[in-house]
Amino acid sequence: MAYTIRPFLSGDAAALAALTLDAIRNIGARAYSPEQVEVWASGHTSAQRFTQRAKAGHHIYVMADDADMPVAYALLEPDGHLDMLYRSPTHAGRGLASQLLAHAEEQAHRLGVTRLYTEASELARTPFERAGYAVTERRDFELRGTRIHNYAMEKVLREKPLI
Structure with missing residues (x-):
């Protein structure tokens, strides 16, 4: 199967919301308890937030399959915060996260961003590390009454050589 990366289209919002919940519930369950997964998922139910984020100037990069259906995505804020990186569980093991990163x-280079940073889940930590991100701290916190954790990570971008 061939994949392409393209910008977010407003018609993608519902598919991205469904993909996010599918990833949290099916992939997240490999590292988090059922209670942690559900509290995490409860914050990701709105499809309209993708359209709102795009209108606010956030960059959503969609990985689409042969039928142009979203199977993964990344959301980059103008300041270099990579807020979301999700992929469909049915498209696992194909390097989609690495390609999106x-x-x-x-795109961050193009936008003049010099530092990327994120809060990665236990399972997203590995693709971020492979892409050169370093863990700055493990963050243990409470989300709607449930203890959970993620990792603050960052990558300083080097200037691209002029060739």
Whole structure:
């Protein structure tokens, strides 16, 4: 199967919301308890937030399959915060997260961003580390009464050589 990375289209919002919940509930369950998964998922139910984020100037990069259906995405804020990186569980093991991280980095260079940072889940930590992000701290916190954790991570972007 061939995949392409393209910008977010308003018609993608519902598919991205469903993909996010599917990823949290099916992939997140590998590292988090059922209670943690549900409290995490409860914050990701709105499809309209994708359209709102795009209108606010956030960059959403969609990985689409042969039928142009979203199977993964990354959301980059103008200040270099990579807020979301999710992929459909049915498209696991195909390097989609790595491709999206590389694309987001290229776009960050284009936008003049010099530092990327994120809060990665236990399972997202590995693809971020492979992409050159370093853990700055483990964050243990409470989300709607449930203890959970993630990792603050960052990557300083080097200037691209002029060739």
